[in-house]
Amino acid sequence: MxxxxxxxxxxxxxxxxxxxxxxxxxxxxxxxxxxxxxxxxxxxxxxxxxxxxxxxxxxxxxxxxxxxxxxxxxxxxxxxxxxxxxxxxxxxxxxxxxxxxxxxxxxxxxxxxxxxxxxxxxxxxxxxxxxxxxxxxxLKPKELIKLIEKIQDLKSNIKETKEAINAGEKVREALERVVSSLKSAKDWEQWDILGGGLIATASKQSKIGEAKGHVYEVQRLLGIFKRELSDVKLSSDMDINIAFFEKFADYFFDGLIFDWVVQSKINDSLNNVYDTSNNVKKLLSTLEGNLNDCERELRTVEEEVRGIIETQ
Missing domain, CATH: 1.10.287 (Helix Hairpins)
Known part of the structure; x- marks a missing residue:
């Protein structure tokens, strides 16, 4: 029962x-x-x-x-x-x-x-x-109730942490798509400088426009990631800093105007994307550590409950 x-x-x-x-x-x-x-x-x-x-x-x-x-x-x-x-x-x-x-x-x-x-x-x-x-x-009612409630809380936090990790992975993948588009635009810009003509210019603009679309997607996913992070209860003294989320697009667009682009501007935007990607990876690492701690604690508490029940 x-x-x-x-x-x-x-x-x-x-x-x-x-x-x-x-x-x-x-x-x-x-x-x-x-x-x-x-x-x-x-x-x-x-x-x-x-x-x-x-x-x-x-x-x-x-x-x-x-x-x-x-x-x-x-x-x-x-x-x-x-x-x-x-x-x-x-x-x-x-x-x-x-x-x-x-x-x-x-x-x-x-x-x-x-x-x-x-x-x-x-x-x-x-x-x-x-x-x-x-x-x-x-049975030991008070102790058992307390442990079972702890199990439920840990399972809830594990679920929320996994959801945050999933959201962060989507951000990371979207940022990689931005990087890919900007690198391609950078290559076309180099050819443009060497006299690539209209084809190089048009191809560069196409890749820049592609990057812009990916940035919009990154902003959407960053918003979801930020909201998911707010539900995660962190173990130990782990800290999450998400202030950089708010400025990502501003910094990106400050480095890039989409119908007039030179090599230095593409590099500025690439550097901003790399910085954001590194921050997301750090957050994911923090969340993975938190998930491991919660899963380890869950196993310990479940063993305690099993021990109480088996001794009755």
Missing amino acids: FEELNKNIANAKEKLTRKEELKNLLQRTNEDLNAQMAKKKEFNKILHEEQKDVEKVKSSAIAELRYSILGEKEQQEEKGRQEYLSAKLRYDECCSLIANLEKEIVSYNEELNKYVNIELEYEELMKKKERLILQSYD
């Missing part, structure tokens, strides 16, 4: 934990969505201002009077165009993130609906177990 009841309780506890996890994920996703909506509004304003500046420079009648001024005008046009493209990239990235966050919120709400009455189910099972344990006076 105890074995079957424990299975039911473990199943209910897992659902209860998942419900709490979903509620936390939903709250953090809504917070991220609100932040991105604010950014979208800000970037949209900047975009319109940059567009006005570009048009203002183009329509300047005074700038047409002398050749020297014309040269200055061309520089101003180029500078304005790059600033406009930078703003456009950030605005597009923001729109992409908003769309994905809205999909995640719908998904979380749909799953939450499956666990409406789980608290009541769990409480009823626990009361039933408590009555059975207290009736079996030969």
